[in-house]
Amino acid sequence: CGARAGRCIVVHGAGSFGHFQAKAHGLASGSPTNSESLRQGLCLTRISVTKLNHMVTEQLVMCGVPAVGISLFGAWRTAGRKITQAGIAAIRDSLEAGYIPVLHGDCVLDSEQHCSILSGDTIIEVLSREFSPxxxxxxxxxxxxxxxxxxxxxxxxxxxxxxxxxxxxxxxxxxxxxxxxxxxxxxxxxxxxxxxxxxxxxxxxxxxxxxxxxxxxxxxxxxxxxxxxxxxxxxxxxxxxxxxxxxxxxx
Ligand SMILES: Nc1ncnc2c1ncn2[C@@H]1O[C@H](COP(=O)(O)OP(=O)(O)OP(=O)(O)O)[C@@H](O)[C@H]1O
Ligand SMILES: C=C(C)CCOP(=O)(O)O
Incomplete structure (x- = not known):
C-alpha cells in the first residue's frame, strides 16, 4: 500500500501459479508446428497466471492503491524467445493517468516457436531500461x-x-x-x-x-x-x- 506515496510499477512472478501448466505443455521451448496441445497449454497457463494477477491487483485496490492489472500476451512478442515487441505504451499511459500498473510473468506469442514464457524478472529488466526508475x-x-x-x-x-x-x-x-x-x-x-x-x-x-x-x-x-x-x-x-x-x- 506504500505505492500510494508515488509512481511505481508492480511486477509479480507466477509463484505456484502457471509453472505447472507451462511445464506440462512445454511452453518454454514451444514448437514450430504450433500444436493443439501447445495452444491448450497456453490457455491453461494464462488462466492460472491471470488469476494470480487478479488476486494481487484486487488486494492492492482494497488497500486504496489505484492498481490496474496489465498482461503481456497480445502486446509483447518474442522470436526464438528474444523480445521483439514490448507493450510499453499501455504501461506509460496507465502511469501518466495516475494508475499503478501490475504486470506478471506471462506467456506470449513467438514467431519461431509459437509461444514462449517471459518471467516477471525479464519484464523488470525491460522496464528498468524504459523507465529508468x-x-x-x-x-x-x-x-x-x-x-x-x-x-x-x-x-x-x-x-x-x-x-x-x-x-x-x-x-x-x-x-x-x-x-x-x-x-x-x-x-x-x-x-x-x-x-x-x-x-x-x-x-x-x-x-x-x-x-x-x-x-x-x-x-x-x-x-x-x-x-x-x-x-x-x-x-x-x-x-x-x-x-x-x-x-x-x-x-
Ligand atoms: N542463494 C539463495 N539466496 C536466497 N534464496 C535462494 C537462494 N537459492 C535458492 N533460493 C530460494 O529462492 C526462493 C526465492 O525465489 P523466488 O521464489 O522469489 O523466485 P522465483 O522462483 O523466481 O519466484 P517467482 O516465480 O514467483 O518470481 C527462496 O524461497 C529460496 O529458498
Ligand atoms: C507463465 C509463467 C509460468 C510465468 C513465469 O513467470 P515467473 O514466475 O516470474 O518466472
Whole structure:
C-alpha cells in the first residue's frame, strides 16, 4: 500500500501459479508446428497466471492503491524467445493517468516457436531500461540473497554484492530452484538484478528483501536497507568509471 506515496510499477512472478501448466505443455521451448496441445497449454497457463494477477491487483485496490492489472500476451512478442515487441505504451499511459500498473510473468506469442514464457524478472529488466526508475526492489519470501540456498546449513545473508563491469559478482552466490520452475527461480532474479546494475552503469540501485515487512516498506519508499535487513547490489567502480564520473562533475 506504500505505492500510494508515488509512481511505481508492480511486477509479480507466477509463484505456484502457471509453472505447472507451462511445464506440462512445454511452453518454454514451444514448437514450430504450433500444436493443439501447445495452444491448450497456453490457455491453461494464462488462466492460472491471470488469476494470480487478479488476486494481487484486487488486494492492492482494497488497500486504496489505484492498481490496474496489465498482461503481456497480445502486446509483447518474442522470436526464438528474444523480445521483439514490448507493450510499453499501455504501461506509460496507465502511469501518466495516475494508475499503478501490475504486470506478471506471462506467456506470449513467438514467431519461431509459437509461444514462449517471459518471467516477471525479464519484464523488470525491460522496464528498468524504459523507465529508468529511482530504484528496483525485489521482494521475496526470504530475507535476501544468501551465499548458498537458505535451507542449506551455514547459509549466511549477503548484505551487499559488488557487480563488476563484466557482470561477475563478489561474493559468489550458489542458488537452487524448485523442480516445477520453468524460468530459473532465484538464479534469474539475481541475473536480472546484475543486468540492471551494469546496464544502468550503477545509477539504478537494486535491493532484495523480504515481502510484507517493515523493511520492505522502507526499502520501496526510501531505498534504505540496513545491515542484516537484505541485500543491496552496487556497481564496483573501476578507475575508468571513476574518471568518467569525475570529469562529469568537473564539466
Ligand atoms: N542463494 C539463495 N539466496 C536466497 N534464496 C535462494 C537462494 N537459492 C535458492 N533460493 C530460494 O529462492 C526462493 C526465492 O525465489 P523466488 O521464489 O522469489 O523466485 P522465483 O522462483 O523466481 O519466484 P517467482 O516465480 O514467483 O518470481 C527462496 O524461497 C529460496 O529458498
Ligand atoms: C507463465 C509463467 C509460468 C510465468 C513465469 O513467470 P515467473 O514466475 O516470474 O518466472
Amino acid at each position: 529511482k530504484r528496483v526492489v525485489f521482494l521475496t519470501d526470504v530475507d535476501g540473497i544468501y551465499d548458498r540456498p537458505p535451507d542449506t546449513p551455514g547459509a549466511t545473508l549477503v548484505d551487499s554484492i559488488a557487480v563488476n563491469a563484466d557482470g561477475s559478482i563478489d561474493p559468489p552466490v550458489l542458488t537452487s530452484a524448485l523442480p516445477h520452475d520453468v524460468t530459473g527461480g532465484l538464479a534469474l532474479k539475481l541475473q536480472t538484478a546484475i543486468n540492471i546494475v551494469t546496464q544502468s552503469n550503477g545509477s539504478i540501485p537494486v535491493l532484495i528483501c523480504k515481502l510484507e515487512s517493515e523493511v520492505a516498506k522502507r526499502a520501496c519508499l526510501t531505498g534504505e536497507l540496513r545491515t542484516g535487513e537484505g541485500t543491496k547490489l552496487f556497481l564496483r567502480q573501476t578507475e575508468e568509471t571513476t574518471s568518467v564520473i569525475a570529469s562529469g562533475w568537473a564539466g
